[in-house]
Amino acid sequence: MADGDWAVVTRDLRKTYRGRPAVDGLDLxxxxxGVHGFLGPNGSGKTTTIRMLxxxxxxxxxxxxxxxxxxxxxxxxxxDRVGAIVESPKFLPSFSGRRNLDLLxxxxxxxxxxxxDVLERTAMRERAGEPYRGYSLGMKQRLAIAAxxxxxxxxxxxxxxxxxxxxxACSLILRGSRSRSKPRSRCASTPVAVRRTSSLPRRTVARxxxxxxxxx
Numbered sequence: 001m002a003d004g005d006w007a008v009v010t011r012d013l014r015k016t017y018r019g020r021p022a023v024d025g026l027d028l029x030x031x032x033x034g035v036h037g038f039l040g041p042n043g044s045g046k047t048t049t050i051r052m053l054x055x056x057x058x059x060x061x062x063x064x065x066x067x068x069x070x071x072x073x074x075x076x077x078x079x080d081r082v083g084a085i086v087e088s089p090k091f092l093p094s095f096s097g098r099r100n101l102d103l104l105x106x107x108x109x110x111x112x113x114x115x116x117d118v119l120e121r122t123a124m125r126e127r128a129g130e131p132y133r134g135y136s137l138g139m140k141q142r143l144a145i146a147a148x149x150x151x152x153x154x155x156x157x158x159x160x161x162x163x164x165x166x167x168x169a170c171s172l173i174l175r176g177s178r179s180r181s182k183p184r185s186r187c188a189s190t191p192v193a194v195r196r197t198s199s200l201p202r203r204t205v206a207r208x209x210x211x212x213x214x215x216x
Contacts, residue, residue, distance in 0.1 A: 006065070007032040007155050008053065013062035015048050022048045026062070032154075047159050050086055054157070066155065083148030084157040093133035097124060097143045100132055101150065110150040118146040 008030040015023040023045040030036050040046050051057040053064055055072035064071045069078045091100045101115045119125040122142040127135070135143065148156060 005032060005068075006030060007067060009063075009065040010049070010053075011063045013049065013052065013064060014060045015045070015052060015057065016060055023052070023059075032067070047086065050084070050157055050159055054082070054084055054086065056086065080151055081154040082157065083151065083153035083155070084159075085144050085148060086157070086159045089144045089147060091132045091140075091143065094131055096129050097132055097135065097139075097146075098128035100143070101128075101146060104147055105150050108151060111152070114150045114152070118149040121149060122146040 006029050008028065010026050010028040013023055013026040013028070014021065022043075026045070026049060028049070038046055038049075048057060052059045053066065053071060055075045058072075066075075066078045067081060069075075071078070091097075092103075095103075098115065098119065101118065104110075105115050116125070119128050122145050124139065124142050124146055127139060132140070132143070145158075148158075
């Protein structure tokens with residue numbers, strides 16, 4: 001398949017910190033449909049890879065593409081198709097969950113009605129009027145996922161499996177999408193690449209991010 005047929009492609013991707021390789025020649029191809037886990041021990045370069053894909057860290061060398069567009073150079077062309085949680089998102093603690101999402105939706109020019117939609121899909125509608133500071137950790141995670149869904153992205157990337165987003169995020173979003181006639185973004189893993197599809201998700205696992213491994 002051509003690069004444009006994949007959600008994410010990296011070729012010989014490398015990043016070094018203080019002379020020590022964090023990502024060493026990563027070749028990665030993530031299909032544009034399904035749920036895909038990117039697994040590895042702490043320090044193996046998973047988060048660094050994600051940060052490079054999102055333009056948060058500059059790669060030393062190599063090539064990266066999202067939906068066929070070279071990143072970070074062409075990231076503005078695809079950024080609206082991507083939702084990501086890489087670090088703990090920042091919300092205003094004294095504002096309600098809904099108010100926080102309303103402000104974010106205005107800032108990113110999200111479609112009208114998107115806040116109600118994502119609150120329903122993440123099972124947060126009934127608690128949306130409460131101040132963010134009073135939310136449990138799980139509710140804060142759900143609100144973060146709701147924020148990534150505001151623009152109905154084609155690609156979701158969630159980091160940090162220890163934050164327990166992956167399992168219930170998948171079930172919540174899948175349950176919400178199955179109740180609609182229009183196919184929706186499927187869901188999450190850690191990190192996750194997801195594309196809208198009406199079929200059940202497929203899984204791809206990257207077991208290493210170093211030593212020139214290729215993942216399909």
